[in-house]
Amino acid sequence: MTLRFKTLLTAASLIALMAGGALAETVLDRGNNGDPETLDPHKNSTIPEANLMRDLFMGLTMHDGAANLIPGAAESWSVSEDGKVWIFKLRPGALWSDGTPVTAADFVWSWQRVVSPATAAEYAYMLAPVLNAEAITKGEKPATDLGVRAVDATTLEVTLKAPTPYFLEMLTHQATYPLQRADVEKYGADFTKPGNLVSNGAYKLDSFVPNDHISLVKNPKFYDAEHVAFDRVNFYPTEDATAAVRRFEAGELDMMLDFPAEQTAALKETLGERVKIGPTLATYYYGFKLDKAPWSELEIRKAVSMAIDRDYLAEEVWQNTMIPAYTLVPPGIAGYTVAAPDWAGLSQIDREDQARAILEKHGYTEANPLKMEIRFNTNENNANTAVALQELLKPMGIAVTMVNLDIAAHYAHLEQKGDFDAARAAWFADYKDPENFLSLCTTGAGNNYSLYSNAEYDAMLQAAAVEPDAAKRMELLAKAETKGVIEDHCVMPLMFYSYRGLVSDKLAGWQANSLDVHPSRFLSPTE
Amino acid sequence: MTRFILRRLLTAIPTLFLIVTISFFLMRVAPGGPFNQEKGLNPAVIENLNRVYQLDQPLWSQYLHYLSNLLHGDLGPSYTRPDFTVTEMFATALPISIQIGTLALLLALTIGSVLGIIAALNQNRGLDYLVVATATAGSTIPTFVIAPLYQLTFALSLSLVPVAGWGGGALVNKIGPVLTLMLPQLAVVARLMRGAMIEALRAHHIRTCRAMGLSEVSVVCRHALRSAVMPVISYAGPAAASLLTGSVIVETIFGIPGIGRYFVEAALARDYTVVMGTVVVLAAFTILFNLIVDLLYAIVDPRVRHD
Numbered sequence: 001m002t003l004r005f006k007t008l009l010t011a012a013s014l015i016a017l018m019a020g021g022a023l024a025e026t027v028l029d030r031g032n033n034g035d036p037e038t039l040d041p042h043k044n045s046t047i048p049e050a051n052l053m054r055d056l057f058m059g060l061t062m063h064d065g066a067a068n069l070i071p072g073a074a075e076s077w078s079v080s081e082d083g084k085v086w087i088f089k090l091r092p093g094a095l096w097s098d099g100t101p102v103t104a105a106d107f108v109w110s111w112q113r114v115v116s117p118a119t120a121a122e123y124a125y126m127l128a129p130v131l132n133a134e135a136i137t138k139g140e141k142p143a144t145d146l147g148v149r150a151v152d153a154t155t156l157e158v159t160l161k162a163p164t165p166y167f168l169e170m171l172t173h174q175a176t177y178p179l180q181r182a183d184v185e186k187y188g189a190d191f192t193k194p195g196n197l198v199s200n201g202a203y204k205l206d207s208f209v210p211n212d213h214i215s216l217v218k219n220p221k222f223y224d225a226e227h228v229a230f231d232r233v234n235f236y237p238t239e240d241a242t243a244a245v246r247r248f249e250a251g252e253l254d255m256m257l258d259f260p261a262e263q264t265a266a267l268k269e270t271l272g273e274r275v276k277i278g279p280t281l282a283t284y285y286y287g288f289k290l291d292k293a294p295w296s297e298l299e300i301r302k303a304v305s306m307a308i309d310r311d312y313l314a315e316e317v318w319q320n321t322m323i324p325a326y327t328l329v330p331p332g333i334a335g336y337t338v339a340a341p342d343w344a345g346l347s348q349i350d351r352e353d354q355a356r357a358i359l360e361k362h363g364y365t366e367a368n369p370l371k372m373e374i375r376f377n378t379n380e381n382n383a384n385t386a387v388a389l390q391e392l393l394k395p396m397g398i399a400v401t402m403v404n405l406d407i408a409a410h411y412a413h414l415e416q417k418g419d420f421d422a423a424r425a426a427w428f429a430d431y432k433d434p435e436n437f438l439s440l441c442t443t444g445a446g447n448n449y450s451l452y453s454n455a456e457y458d459a460m461l462q463a464a465a466v467e468p469d470a471a472k473r474m475e476l477l478a479k480a481e482t483k484g485v486i487e488d489h490c491v492m493p494l495m496f497y498s499y500r501g502l503v504s505d506k507l508a509g510w511q512a513n514s515l516d517v518h519p520s521r522f523l524s525p526t527e
Numbered sequence: 528m529t530r531f532i533l534r535r536l537l538t539a540i541p542t543l544f545l546i547v548t549i550s551f552f553l554m555r556v557a558p559g560g561p562f563n564q565e566k567g568l569n570p571a572v573i574e575n576l577n578r579v580y581q582l583d584q585p586l587w588s589q590y591l592h593y594l595s596n597l598l599h600g601d602l603g604p605s606y607t608r609p610d611f612t613v614t615e616m617f618a619t620a621l622p623i624s625i626q627i628g629t630l631a632l633l634l635a636l637t638i639g640s641v642l643g644i645i646a647a648l649n650q651n652r653g654l655d656y657l658v659v660a661t662a663t664a665g666s667t668i669p670t671f672v673i674a675p676l677y678q679l680t681f682a683l684s685l686s687l688v689p690v691a692g693w694g695g696g697a698l699v700n701k702i703g704p705v706l707t708l709m710l711p712q713l714a715v716v717a718r719l720m721r722g723a724m725i726e727a728l729r730a731h732h733i734r735t736c737r738a739m740g741l742s743e744v745s746v747v748c749r750h751a752l753r754s755a756v757m758p759v760i761s762y763a764g765p766a767a768a769s770l771l772t773g774s775v776i777v778e779t780i781f782g783i784p785g786i787g788r789y790f791v792e793a794a795l796a797r798d799y800t801v802v803m804g805t806v807v808v809l810a811a812f813t814i815l816f817n818l819i820v821d822l823l824y825a826i827v828d829p830r831v832r833h834d
Binding site: 035037038039040043045117118119120121122124125134137138139189192193209210211212213236237238239240242243246247249250252377405406407408409410411412413414415425426427428446447 | 558566788
């Protein structure tokens with residue numbers, strides 16, 4: 001009797017344990033750099049926001065854990081021969097988090113909302129390739145003229161103004177994600193609040209305490225919910241990166257972004273494999289003011305560029321968390337290669353000799369130096385970079401002075417075409433395509449702070465935009481980069497960014513990728 | 528007394544109005560706007576944003592619009608956090624900062640005063656030197672050193688408390704920020720109290736008290752403390768206004784969702800309405816605490832009432 005009772009008790013405890021194990025909520029705690037400005041996917045633009053949107057919503061296409069393009073809300077697609085008309089077949093039976101079906105009409109309404117002037121979406125240009133999008137944003141045409149149509153509930157037809165080879169990549173961007181019309185119309189500006197927000201991704205919004213945390217819970221209506229491992233994902237706005245590292249070390253965070261560069265060596269020693277560093281699609285560059293002397297002089301720009309020891313910047317100033325750059329487009333975009341300038345193959349001493357010769361030819365020596373004012377947005381790493389350049393360039397006969405302003409003032413100065421000699425800027429890819437970087441040097445582009453203008457360069461980019469053959473298009477883009485960046489120094493690339501993350505060994509499924517994209521649905525606990 | 532309070536509250540209105548006006552125009556002098564960022568926006572998009580937020584209107588019209596909204600208790604929408612109005616942001620953040628700030632202030636006042644009295648009673652002896660040395664150290668070590676030290680010791684090494692986070696307002700999450708905010712204040716209070724108490728103990732009426740054979744406790748607590756507490760009260764007013772409106776350093780390091788970080792964050796992002804909101808809140812708190820200080824003066828020191 002006692003034995004039987006004991007057996008029963010053991011069995012009962014085992015069942016209870018198993019049930020407990022099965023019921024225990026699995027939680028992923030992510031450090032996310034900062035709070036989102038908004039949870040409206042059509043209005044947001046920052047990296048922390050993109051991380052949240054990727055979990056909450058699903059666009060027509062998505063990225064997997066390795067940043068490969070995968071079907072999202074669209075199950076399949078086809079494109080017309082001229083590359084202009086795309087037909088997307090939506091996933092049959094796909095649901096919003098409130099249980100209503102996701103339809104082609106949702107996408108039509110959402111995209112019209114994105115480009116509409118009343119929405120004032122910062123990333124409206126992600127839909128710029130769609131017919132009439134730009135005219136609608138400028139207020140010249142009604143939103144209903146947008147080249148998108150619901151053929152039936154699960155068929156979406158998109159008409160582009162020109163073939164756009166990277167269109168599918170653009171559709172991974174949150175600005176193209178769908179919103180539920182009924183939800184937005186019912187709650188107005190409050191539709192993003194917890195309890196109101198309806199989404200179609202692997203997770204749905206549970207709570208949001210500004211500057212504290214955002215909590216998402218698994219969306220049981222998600223088509224692949226059975227493969228989503230974490231029941232809850234908490235995003236913490238870890239603005240203080242040093243404190244975030246301590247939170248990671250204490251086990252309060254399972255993963256975090258952007259630990260302080262200067263801690264790299266120490267962290268590698270204590271955390272080993274949990275430190276993740278790898279190249280990402282982003283470039284740190286300086287632009288010269290090309291409409292004034294001496295920066296209008298190509299040889300001077302070349303001499304300054306040659307004189308800069310990028311290895312020193314990347315290794316010493318940035319503690320190996322950056323990669324020396326000689327091109328504007330970072331490596332890692334499939335099918336695209338461009339040759340670095342010839343002088344990049346020389347030793348730094350040889351480069352400096354050549355640079356000095358050019359500068360001396362123009363009358364600049366240590367006694368009569370070339371004056372160069374570097375403007376940058378206030379930031380320790382930017383300041384260290386400029387100070388290092390001041391030291392490196394002094395013996396070359398270049399006298400560097402510095403002006404730093406906070407980020408809003410710095411970029412306002414550049415956008416208003418204010419005066420400068422060299423100014424710091426950076427570009428982080430919106431989508432995996434060289435065009436996203438090279439358009440920085442096209443005539444009249446908003447981010448073309450150097451005011452570079454070259455008809456040949458513009459023509460090559462335009463030709464690439466309508467080139468249906470992918471390989472030929474990449475060749476055209478590479479030619480454009482050779483002309484604009486390598487030969488003309490429309491900007492002076494200095495370094496490529498790396499992602500710097502910490503990932504707990506209790507987390508499985510984290511894959512290194514150049515976009516540093518890690519949707520929570522592909523992550524799981526190891527235990 | 529009621530007339531005094533009413534008069535002070537009435538004079539606060541033009542003061543606040545002036546502060547709001549000067550801040551509004553000063554802020555617009557700063558270069559850049561809420562939509563200037565690393566990724567430059569398309570001019571058509573900036574135009575749309577300016578129209579949506581009425582930033583395309585003339586400045587005087589924006590100013591009048593702001594004033595009229597303010598009178599209705601509406602602090603406007605945040606430009607960089609369009610999901611929230613400034614009022615909504617402050618409604619969740621301000622109570623958190625007030626909680627942390629009040630705890631820090633009360634602890635600093637009580638412990639600081641006791642330490643100051645102990646030091647004064649043992650003037651130029653070991654205990655006095657110890658208090659003065661600790662107080663000096665406390666006021667010289669900056670919060671951005673104390674906070675990480677606390678995190679490293681109590682959270683990482685001893686695992687007694689979490690490193691950071693608000694944890695829904697759990698007590699363990701409050702200890703770090705409260706201690707960090709308190710220490711520098713405690714040091715100041717202790718030194719002020721020590722100085723004032725030493726002076727008070729030398730006063731004629733204290734000698735009389737002692738001569739009449741009153742107990743030391745009664746001499747110190749009932750008679751000397753009354754005049755010694757005055758400098759602490761004058762210090763506590765502005766200190767309360769600053770503590771209760773949060774600290775950007777403490778809130779950022781400890782991940783506390785208080786109001787303090789908006790002061791810096793919003794100014795850098797040119798989030799005009801949030802900046803104005805923080806100015807209004809800080810000004811209102813300063814005016815309020817100055818009034819409280821004056822009332823406390825009147826209660827503690829009868830001479831003030833007669834004046």
